[in-house]
Amino acid sequence: MWAKTLIGFLVSLLLYASVAVNVLHLLPLPQDILLLIAFVGGFLFWGVAMTVFYCADSLWRPLCYGLALLTVSAGVNCLFYFNVLGVAV
Amino acid sequence: MSRPKKKKKGAVRNAIDAHGWVGLVISVPLFIVFWAGAITLFYPEVQRWASLPHFPLQASDRSAGLSAAVDEAIARNEFDPSRRLSINLPGEYTPYLRISMPVYDSPDIAAKARAERILRRETVSAGGDPKDVVIDDPAPRSRQWRNVLVDPGSGEILTDNSPFKLARFLDRLHYSLMLPQGLYIVGVMTFFFLVIVFTGIVIQFKNMIRNFFLYRHGKTLRYKMNDLHNVVGVISLPYGLMYALTGLMFNLSIVFQLPMLLFVFDGDRNALAEAAGFGRASQAVSYVEKPMPDLNVLLAQLESQSNAKIRSIRIHNYGDQNALIRFTGLEQGSFDSYIDRIYDHSVDAFPAHLNEDETNIMSDGTSLLFSVHMGTFAGVDLRLIYFLLAMGFCAMIIAGNVLWIAKRNKKQEYPKTLRVTRGLTLGGCVGVVPATALAFLLERVLPLRLEGRDDWVMWGFGLMLLLSVVFAFFNGSYKRFIAHACCFSVVILAMLVLVDVLWFGTTLAGLWVQGFHQPLAVTASLAMCLAALAYTAFRLLAGESGEEKPAMLAVKQPQHS
Numbered sequence: 133m134w135a136k137t138l139i140g141f142l143v144s145l146l147l148y149a150s151v152a153v154n155v156l157h158l159l160p161l162p163q164d165i166l167l168l169i170a171f172v173g174g175f176l177f178w179g180v181a182m183t184v185f186y187c188a189d190s191l192w193r194p195l196c197y198g199l200a201l202l203t204v205s206a207g208v209n210c211l212f213y214f215n216v217l218g219v220a221v
Numbered sequence: 222m223s224r225p226k227k228k229k230k231g232a233v234r235n236a237i238d239a240h241g242w243v244g245l246v247i248s249v250p251l252f253i254v255f256w257a258g259a260i261t262l263f264y265p266e267v268q269r270w271a272s273l274p275h276f277p278l279q280a281s282d283r284s285a286g287l288s289a290a291v292d293e294a295i296a297r298n299e300f301d302p303s304r305r306l307s308i309n310l311p312g313e314y315t316p317y318l319r320i321s322m323p324v325y326d327s328p329d330i331a332a333k334a335r336a337e338r339i340l341r342r343e344t345v346s347a348g349g350d351p352k353d354v355v356i357d358d359p360a361p362r363s364r365q366w367r368n369v370l371v372d373p374g375s376g377e378i379l380t381d382n383s384p385f386k387l388a389r390f391l392d393r394l395h396y397s398l399m400l401p402q403g404l405y406i407v408g409v410m411t412f413f414f415l416v417i418v419f420t421g422i423v424i425q426f427k428n429m430i431r432n433f434f435l436y437r438h439g440k441t442l443r444y445k446m447n448d449l450h451n452v453v454g455v456i457s458l459p460y461g462l463m464y465a466l467t468g469l470m471f472n473l474s475i476v477f478q479l480p481m482l483l484f485v486f487d488g489d490r491n492a493l494a495e496a497a498g499f500g501r502a503s504q505a506v507s508y509v510e511k512p513m514p515d516l517n518v519l520l521a522q523l524e525s526q527s528n529a530k531i532r533s534i535r536i537h538n539y540g541d542q543n544a545l546i547r548f549t550g551l552e553q554g555s556f557d558s559y560i561d562r563i564y565d566h567s568v569d570a571f572p573a574h575l576n577e578d579e580t581n582i583m584s585d586g587t588s589l590l591f592s593v594h595m596g597t598f599a600g601v602d603l604r605l606i607y608f609l610l611a612m613g614f615c616a617m618i619i620a621g622n623v624l625w626i627a628k629r630n631k632k633q634e635y636p637k638t639l640r641v642t643r644g645l646t647l648g649g650c651v652g653v654v655p656a657t658a659l660a661f662l663l664e665r666v667l668p669l670r671l672e673g674r675d676d677w678v679m680w681g682f683g684l685m686l687l688l689s690v691v692f693a694f695f696n697g698s699y700k701r702f703i704a705h706a707c708c709f710s711v712v713i714l715a716m717l718v719l720v721d722v723l724w725f726g727t728t729l730a731g732l733w734v735q736g737f738h739q740p741l742a743v744t745a746s747l748a749m750c751l752a753a754l755a756y757t758a759f760r761l762l763a764g765e766s767g768e769e770k771p772a773m774l775a776v777k778q779p780q781h782s
Contacts, residue, residue: 133238133239133242136239137243145476148476149476149479149480150480152477152480152481153480153481153484153485156481156485157485162582163496164496164497164498164581164582164583164584165582165583167481167496167497167582167583168582168583168586168587170477170481171470171474171477171583171587172466172470172586172590174477175412175415175466175469175470175473175477176466178412179412179415179416179418179419179465180419182412182416182419183236183416183419183420183423186235186236186239186243186416186420187232187233187235187236187239187420187423188232188235189231189235209484212484213484
């Protein structure tokens with residue numbers, strides 16, 4: 133349970149941060165609305181992601197899915213951060 | 222040879238394991254947070270109960286001169302003008318005019334800081350830049366705060382530092398457990414509470430409707446506790462979810478701010494604060510003295526123009542030409558429409574650029590959620606419902622602990638580990654009740670002039686909690702332990718009610734007649750808690766000697782041949 137807790141907490145936290153940043157970049161809404169969506173929805177997402185870790189039989193499956201999703205999301209973060217798409221951050 | 226495959230337990234089984242494990246680990250801090258939060262819902266009432274019998278008022282109006290009261294409070298204390306001065310106006314939250322001011326640690330430091338200010342003023346008047354003044358050993362900034370209480374009717378200063386800190390202590394216990402970095406510790410714990418809510422939904426999803434009101438009264442304690450845990454959990458699900466989410470937002474917003482700051486706002490904190498609607502106006506000190514305006518005039522002007530009730534005033538750079546005076550309050554008839562106006566002393570006006578009426582969904586949304594969290598959008602009736610739900614949550618946490626311990630009792634494995642767990646979890650949770658009762662008693666009976674009075678209250682609470690943990694460790698039956706804790710709380714509360722009746726009875730009755738109902742109402746509520754705890758103790762002790770004793774309750778010691 134300790135392994136699930138620690139690894140699940142870290143991976144879901146990184147995933148939450150990465151997805152929240154993407155929400156701000158991708159959705160065509162005013163910034164204050166996006167901040168509220170990312171703020172409230174982000175915490176719910178984080179909690180759900182952690183619950184998935186706990187409900188799985190082993191740590192590996194949610195960890196693999198989590199890391200895969202994190203890789204994709206972090207990749208999108210990088211595209212915006214280094215201004216690859218020509219969109220100002 | 223192939224390895225044998227590990228048997229799959231399924232999502233629900235895993236969720237049950239995680240729900241129990243996480244619940245047990247965070248049970249004590251979660252219980253303290255819910256318990257203290259439930260009492261904090263009545264923060265104004267507890268504050269009035271503590272202070273009004275010592276400093277009774279004739280009426281809570283604003284007839285006294287605000288500016289005169291502030292000037293007198295500043296003259297009596299070593300005020301640090303480089304920091305903010307706050308004024309809480311008498312109203313729903315405080316019956317007094319309360320002036321919170323930063324003060325220097327000693328008169329020597331205050332004198333040194335004053336000399337530095339004079340030097341900078343002379344430099345400015347000579348046409349120089351105050352930043353050019355180099356001081357080798359500058360006076361340290363103030364680290365202490367004083368809460369000056371003023372009679373709003375007569376303007377008389379009642380005390381230079383309010384000794385009534387119980388309500389504040391319980392509030393801080395609620396959001397930080399009074400620990401270093403407690404805000405984040407409670408935040409992480411709240412996150413795991415959110416996970417407990419989600420795993421609870423996974424566990425109960427299929428039975429949520431079918432077993433909604435299932436309570437097997439005639440069964441053993443374990444069934445009863447299980448049903449209590451499930452029924453309270455399902456009924457209070459929206460409330461629990463709201464508290465988990467809003468608590469997480471308030472305590473752990475840093476995990477949201479950091480990535481936003483780094484990856485969206487390029488490290489510009491002001492830009493993030495502006496986008497979120499929390500931008501703060503500030504002005505550098507000019508080191509040019511200018512008499513402050515009449516606060517009563519500004520207040521009356523603002524309240525009539527904005528149709529609002531101003532609750533607090535914050536003054537930056539007091540006595541300086543560049544002073545900013547910030548008025549915050551609530552629009553009349555509204556529960557979440559806050560008004561926030563800034564007066565710029567350098568132009569003697571409320572300038573438009575500091576007072577733009579822009580709607581910001583983020584700041585409006587978070588203030589709405591704060592109202593929902595604190596139950597401030599309705600009257601006492603709503604706060605009573607919140608209180609009952611919070612108490613239900615506390616009962617649910619105890620039921621969860623009892624379930625976990627009863628299950629291990631049955632297996633008779635690791636008796637020492639079980640004792641430690643019982644002491645830490647059940648003792649830690651149940652012990653909060655007598656500890657709170659003792660804190661209330663100390664707040665009432667300790668002399669007002671006692672040095673470190675608030676520390677005595679805090680240490681009283683902590684020591685009682687520790688004693689409870691030790692007692693739970695050595696007490697074999699947890700039913701008897703809960704009953705004894707209730708009995709102990711009853712004794713403390715009886716002393717408290719007696720003190721209120723014998724020492725302050727006439728004052729409390731007089732306050733009631735003058736319209737200050739809260740102090741007597743709190744005393745009556747404490748008497749009702751006393752009755753409820755006495756009844757619980759009686760039922761538990763009767764049950765312990767009754768039919769269920771052999772079933773689940775006693776810790777079975779390992780049998781030696």
